[in-house]
């Protein structure tokens with residue numbers, strides 16, 4: 001079954017009692033037991049609910065993974081994985097990971113004795129540290145947030161596998177439609193389903209996917225023991241949103257490609273990054289492991305910091321907001337928003353300069369988005 005069909009039909013079975021075409025929302029915290037300990041598969045919503053099971057079936061199917069476990073947010077999914085580690089365990093992480101992933105490692109789990117070292121894993125020369133340090137986990141994102149670096153998932157997974165390290169890939173920026181990390185060799189693929197998977201910016205969610213039964217059991221345990229579950233309503237919303245993933249992603253990719261080309265043509269723009277632009281340093285790897293460039297474009301304009309901030313507040317269709325992956329376009333300033341939790345020195349070391357802007361290109365008509373950019377520039381009386 002193709003992904004377009006799986007997203008609509010798997011985990012979306014008609015309600016067995018009423019034949020309602022759309023499965024209902026099971027807004028319940030608990031389930032009646034037939035006899036003590038004998039249930040119809042669910043006992044308490046923290047450890048399971050039909051809306052979670054429905055969504056898990058869909059998400060496993062569309063990413064071609066055996067197991068999926070859903071969470072209340074992307075950060076809850078990340079917490080579930082980290083909670084399986086023990087004092088002294090080492091994580092080697094890509095140096096350009098999402099600001100809040102950095103923060104939970106640096107400010108929360110380091111207190112419990114987890115050790116983290118950061119490397120630029122877009123440079124295969126740095127894979128040697130995996131072989132030398134034998135970490136418990138190798139943690140990457142591809143594309144990374146916000147610099148859109150591409151890590152060669154197949155190549156890094158070969159190294160991690162040989163050393164017995166577990167490779168975690170945060171697939172949020174690509175989505176299951178454009179990239180399947182487990183098929184490329186990752187042990188675990190996680191996503192913030194808040195983003196492309198739901199696609200409508202109306203709830204939070206996260207998922208952990210794996211083919212390893214042992215990892216699946218650990219992750220289910222974390223869901224209920226740490227209390228990281230989503231709500232039935234949010235799971236239902238994500239089940240609804242994911243049905244249109246394929247058509248949305250096609251339009252995100254088309255629009256973002258056009259928008260990136262437009263930005264690249266402007267003398268005012270000093271730097272543009274988009275995985276499917278030939279100027280991207282890992283363009284070949286992106287083409288190998290992704291079927292589209294996704295919807296995020298980053299750029300640095302030849303403006304002062306003050307002018308940059310003023311300009312990104314002047315758009316009509318690009319709303320100035322955190323998050324990404326919704327049908328509506330958003331713009332953000334990573335240094336003062338999504339990545340503010342990383343100290344300035346650390347941000348600059350990995351390339352998140354104060355001038356960097358991140359566009360989440362939505363599915364509006366691209367001409368209107370380009371027009372929006374031009375009008376915002378015009379309000380500042382700046383020559384293109």
Ligand SMILES: Cc1ncc(COP(=O)(O)O)c(C=O)c1O
Pocket residue numbers: 073074075076098100141145170172173191192193194204205206323
């Ligand atoms: C790459 C990446 N991973 C994880 C998260 C966390 O997801 P959530 O906001 O759903 O907790 C985000 C959020 O922006 C993200 O961009």
